[in-house]
Amino acid sequence: MGKEDCCSTQLIDANGEFNFKGLQNFVSSVKLSRCGLSYAVVAIMGPQSSGKSTLLNHLFYTNFREMDAFRGRNQTTKGIWIANAVGIEPLTIVMDLEGTDGRERGEDDTTFEKQSALFALAVADVVLINMWCHDIGREQAANRPLLKTVFQVMMRLFSPRKTTLLFVIRDKTKTPLEYLEPILREDIQKIWDAVRKPHAHKDTQLSEFFNVEVTALPSYEEKEEQFKDQVAQLRQLFFHSISPGGLAGDRRGVVPASGFSYSVQQIWEVIKENKDLDLPAHKVMVATVRCEEIANEKFSSLMINEDWLALEHEVKEDAVRNFGRRLSSILDNFLSEYDAESVFFEENVRSSKRQQFMSKALQLVHPAFVSQLGHLRVKSLQTFKSQLEQLLRRGEAFAASVRTCSESCITEFDKGCSDAAIRHANWDASKFRDKLIRDIEAHVSSVRNDKLSELKAIYEKQITTALAEPVQSLFDVGGSETWASIRKLLKRETDVAISCFCPALSGFELDQDAFDRMMQSLKDYARSVVEKIAREEAGKVLMQMKDRFNTVFSHDSDSIPRLWTGKEDIKSITLEARSESLKFLSIVAAIRLDEKSDRIESILFSRLLEGKISISSRNSDIADSCDPLASSSWEEVSPENTLLTPVQCLSLWRQFMAETEYIVSQAISAQEAYRQSNNWLPPAWAIVAMIILGFNEFMLLLRNPLYLFMLFVVYLFGKALWIQMDIPGEFRNGILSGLISISSRFLSTVMDLLRRLAAEGQGNPAPGTSRASQHVSSQSFRSQVNSPNPVSSSVPSSYVSSNISTENDVEYTSR
Ligand SMILES: Nc1nc2c(ncn2[C@@H]2O[C@H](COP(=O)(O)OP(=O)(O)OP(=O)(O)O)[C@@H](O)[C@H]2O)c(=O)[nH]1
CATH class of the missing domain: 3.40.50.300 (P-loop containing nucleotide triphosphate hydrolases)
Incomplete structure (x- = not known):
C-alpha cells in the first residue's frame, strides 16, 4: 500500500477548535467502529x-x-x-x-x-x-x-x-x-x-x-x-x-473503537476547560453515552423491523401461533446486536443500558402480547359457549357440562398464554384469565337462567293444563265444597309437578336457597293459576248467578223445564234459586286456598236472603256501622284474597234481584193464565140441568143404533178436531184468546182434515202440517232472563203486568 493511499485530517485547529465532523469522516473511512x-x-x-x-x-x-x-x-x-x-x-x-x-x-x-x-x-x-x-x-x-x-x-x-x-x-x-x-x-x-x-x-x-x-x-x-x-x-x-x-x-x-470519536472530543473539551482528566470516569462516561446510543439505535431499528411489524400486524387481526417464540427471536436478535456492539464497554454500564433497551423494547411489544391474550380469551370463551351448547343439546347435566367445558377451555387458554409468553419478561396473564373466568361465569349464569326458565315454563304449562279446566268445572258446580276440592286438586297437581321438577333441577346443582326459590315459585305459580280463574269467575259473577237462578227456577228436580200449571210453589222455588245464586256469590267473594274459615256465606245469607236487609234498603241501613256488608273488607279475609268486597256483594245482589224479578213475574203470570184456561167447562149445575132436561133425547139416541152411529161419527170428528187444533193448549192462555184462535184456525183445519181424508181415499198422503204449540215453555224464560230488556222481548204484552206483583213475591221484593 503506497503513501498516497492515506490523507490526514486536522483534528484540532490552531485555535483549539475540535473538528468532530472531520473525525467522524475519518473514523468511518477507516471503519474504526468495527475494531472493538x-x-x-x-x-x-x-x-x-x-x-x-x-x-x-x-x-x-x-x-x-x-x-x-x-x-x-x-x-x-x-x-x-x-x-x-x-x-x-x-x-x-x-x-x-x-x-x-x-x-x-x-x-x-x-x-x-x-x-x-x-x-x-x-x-x-x-x-x-x-x-x-x-x-x-x-x-x-x-x-x-x-x-x-x-x-x-x-x-x-x-x-x-x-x-x-x-x-x-x-x-x-x-x-x-x-x-x-x-x-x-x-x-x-x-x-x-x-x-x-x-x-x-x-x-x-x-x-x-x-x-x-x-x-x-x-x-x-x-x-x-x-x-x-x-x-x-x-x-x-x-x-x-x-x-x-x-x-x-x-x-x-x-476506549472501544466505537466510542473513540466521542471520547477524544470529550477529552479535548475537558482539557480546554482546564479540568482534571479522570480517564476511568471518562471511560465510564463514554461507555454510558455510547451504550445508550447503541441501545437507541437498536430500539429504532426494532420499531421498523419487518419481522416485528409483520407480527404486530398479524396479532391485531387474530391470535398468532408461536407468538412467544417469534417475538423472543426478534428480541434476541436485537439483544445480540446490542451485546456485540457494546461488548468492549464497561460491564456495568452496558448491562444497565441493556436493561433500559429491554425495558423500552418490552414496552413497545407489550400491546401485541395484550392483543394476543385478548384474542385467546375471546376464542376460549367462544369455544366454551359452543362446547356447552353441544353438551346441553346432547342432554348432559348442566352443572357437569359447565365443569367439563370450563376446565378444558381454561386449560386451553393457559396453554395459549404460555405459548405467548417470552422469557425476557414475566408478563402477567392473570388479569386475562380472571376476565375469562368472569365471562364464563356470566355466560353460565345467563344460560342457566334461560334453561331454568324453559324448564319452569314446561312445568307451569303442565300445571296450567292440570288445573285450569278442573278448577273451572269446580266453580261451575259451585257447592259448599268448592274451595275444599280446589285446595285438594291444587295440592295434588302441585305435588305431581314438584316431584318431576325436583329431579330435573338436580342437574343444575343449585344451592339450597336457589333450589327452594325455584320450588316456591312453581308452587306460587300453581296458586296463581287458581287465583286467576277465581278472579275471572268473580268478574262474571252476576251472569253466573242469573244462570244458576234460571237453572233452578225454570227446571224441576229432574232438570226438566217447568210447566207453570198453578200447582208449583213459586215462593219456595224462588227462594231455592236465589239461595243457589247467593251461594255462588259467596264462593267467588274470596280466594280460599289457605284452610281458614270465614263467615262470608253466613253473612250473605243472613243479610241478603233471610230478609235482614232488603234489596231496596235505604241508605240509612247501609250507613249502619254494625252492618258487615257496609264494609270494603271481610273480617277474616286478607285484601289480596278478597275478590268481591261486602259492598260489591251487596251491589251485585241488588242488580241480580232487579234483573231476575221479571222472571218470577212471568212465572206468576203463566200460572194464572193456566188456571184460567182450565175453567172452559160449564159449571156443574149447568151440566146436571143439561142431563135432566135432555134425558129423553139421550135415551132416543141409545135406542136407535143409527143415531148412535151418527153420534159416534160426530165424536170421532170432534176428537180429531180436538187433537188437531190443540184446543186445551189454546185455552191455556185464556178463554177469549182460545176462542179467537180456534175460530181463526177452524176453517183451515177442517179443510186440511177433509183434504187429508180425500187423499187417504185416493191412497196419496197429504203434506204434513206442524203441530201448533202454544204453551209457554221454560226455554222462553231463559231467553228472556238474559235479554237486556226482557219486558220488550217477544212475550205477549198481556203477560206483562206491573200489577201482578202478588204476595208470593212481595215478601222478597219490597218491604
Ligand atoms: N537535520 C535534519 N533535518 C531533517 C530531518 N528530517 C527532516 N528534516 C528536515 O527538517 C525540516 C522540517 O521537517 P518537518 O518534518 O516538517 O518538521 P516538523 O517537526 O514536522 O515541523 P513542524 O511540524 O513545523 O513542527 C524539513 O526541511 C526536513 O527536510 C532529519 O532527520 N535531520
Whole structure:
C-alpha cells in the first residue's frame, strides 16, 4: 500500500477548535467502529521543525505536511492532525502534534503546548518524543521544557495504564546508542525528580507511569538511505503493537473503537476547560453515552423491523401461533446486536443500558402480547359457549357440562398464554384469565337462567293444563265444597309437578336457597293459576248467578223445564234459586286456598236472603256501622284474597234481584193464565140441568143404533178436531184468546182434515202440517232472563203486568 493511499485530517485547529465532523469522516473511512479494542493510537510531539512529520510519513506511510527546507524553517503543522497508518495491523491512528517551543505562538504562550501534550498522553498508547541528538545532556536542551510539561500534565491524568514514551533521537552521531541512552534516561529522571508532584505521587517512580523506550535515527537530510532503513526497522515495532509486550500492550483503559470519536472530543473539551482528566470516569462516561446510543439505535431499528411489524400486524387481526417464540427471536436478535456492539464497554454500564433497551423494547411489544391474550380469551370463551351448547343439546347435566367445558377451555387458554409468553419478561396473564373466568361465569349464569326458565315454563304449562279446566268445572258446580276440592286438586297437581321438577333441577346443582326459590315459585305459580280463574269467575259473577237462578227456577228436580200449571210453589222455588245464586256469590267473594274459615256465606245469607236487609234498603241501613256488608273488607279475609268486597256483594245482589224479578213475574203470570184456561167447562149445575132436561133425547139416541152411529161419527170428528187444533193448549192462555184462535184456525183445519181424508181415499198422503204449540215453555224464560230488556222481548204484552206483583213475591221484593 503506497503513501498516497492515506490523507490526514486536522483534528484540532490552531485555535483549539475540535473538528468532530472531520473525525467522524475519518473514523468511518477507516471503519474504526468495527475494531472493538483492536486498534492503537500513536502520537508524536517534539520541537518545531524537528522532522516529526517527516518521520511519521516514513514510519506509517502517512501524508502529513512537511516543511519545505528550501523555504526556511517555519511552522508547518498547526494544531493536531490525524491519519491512518498504512499497512499496519491492527489499525493504528497516527497523531501529528504542533511543534513545541515555536516562535509563532511566542515564548510565553505554552497553553496549547500543554493542552496538546495532555491530549496526546490521554488518547495515545504510544507517544513518540522527537529530540535532537545534540540536546542530550544539555541543560538548555529544547526538549527539557517539553518533558517537564509531559510529566506535569501526567499528574492530572488518572490513567490506569502505562503509556509508552518512545524517545526518538534524531541526527544521531557516531556515539553509539548504548552510551547515549543512559545519559538520556538520567536526564529524564532528573526532569521527573524536578517536577512538582502532588502529595499522593510524591514518591512515585517514573516507571509507574511510563514505559520509556529509546531509539536513534540518522539524519534524514544527510543520510537519507540509512534513515529510511532504520525507520523501516522501527516500523516493525508497530506491527501487532497491542499484543502483550508490544509498544501498546497495556490495554487497560482503552476506549472501544466505537466510542473513540466521542471520547477524544470529550477529552479535548475537558482539557480546554482546564479540568482534571479522570480517564476511568471518562471511560465510564463514554461507555454510558455510547451504550445508550447503541441501545437507541437498536430500539429504532426494532420499531421498523419487518419481522416485528409483520407480527404486530398479524396479532391485531387474530391470535398468532408461536407468538412467544417469534417475538423472543426478534428480541434476541436485537439483544445480540446490542451485546456485540457494546461488548468492549464497561460491564456495568452496558448491562444497565441493556436493561433500559429491554425495558423500552418490552414496552413497545407489550400491546401485541395484550392483543394476543385478548384474542385467546375471546376464542376460549367462544369455544366454551359452543362446547356447552353441544353438551346441553346432547342432554348432559348442566352443572357437569359447565365443569367439563370450563376446565378444558381454561386449560386451553393457559396453554395459549404460555405459548405467548417470552422469557425476557414475566408478563402477567392473570388479569386475562380472571376476565375469562368472569365471562364464563356470566355466560353460565345467563344460560342457566334461560334453561331454568324453559324448564319452569314446561312445568307451569303442565300445571296450567292440570288445573285450569278442573278448577273451572269446580266453580261451575259451585257447592259448599268448592274451595275444599280446589285446595285438594291444587295440592295434588302441585305435588305431581314438584316431584318431576325436583329431579330435573338436580342437574343444575343449585344451592339450597336457589333450589327452594325455584320450588316456591312453581308452587306460587300453581296458586296463581287458581287465583286467576277465581278472579275471572268473580268478574262474571252476576251472569253466573242469573244462570244458576234460571237453572233452578225454570227446571224441576229432574232438570226438566217447568210447566207453570198453578200447582208449583213459586215462593219456595224462588227462594231455592236465589239461595243457589247467593251461594255462588259467596264462593267467588274470596280466594280460599289457605284452610281458614270465614263467615262470608253466613253473612250473605243472613243479610241478603233471610230478609235482614232488603234489596231496596235505604241508605240509612247501609250507613249502619254494625252492618258487615257496609264494609270494603271481610273480617277474616286478607285484601289480596278478597275478590268481591261486602259492598260489591251487596251491589251485585241488588242488580241480580232487579234483573231476575221479571222472571218470577212471568212465572206468576203463566200460572194464572193456566188456571184460567182450565175453567172452559160449564159449571156443574149447568151440566146436571143439561142431563135432566135432555134425558129423553139421550135415551132416543141409545135406542136407535143409527143415531148412535151418527153420534159416534160426530165424536170421532170432534176428537180429531180436538187433537188437531190443540184446543186445551189454546185455552191455556185464556178463554177469549182460545176462542179467537180456534175460530181463526177452524176453517183451515177442517179443510186440511177433509183434504187429508180425500187423499187417504185416493191412497196419496197429504203434506204434513206442524203441530201448533202454544204453551209457554221454560226455554222462553231463559231467553228472556238474559235479554237486556226482557219486558220488550217477544212475550205477549198481556203477560206483562206491573200489577201482578202478588204476595208470593212481595215478601222478597219490597218491604
Ligand atoms: N537535520 C535534519 N533535518 C531533517 C530531518 N528530517 C527532516 N528534516 C528536515 O527538517 C525540516 C522540517 O521537517 P518537518 O518534518 O516538517 O518538521 P516538523 O517537526 O514536522 O515541523 P513542524 O511540524 O513545523 O513542527 C524539513 O526541511 C526536513 O527536510 C532529519 O532527520 N535531520
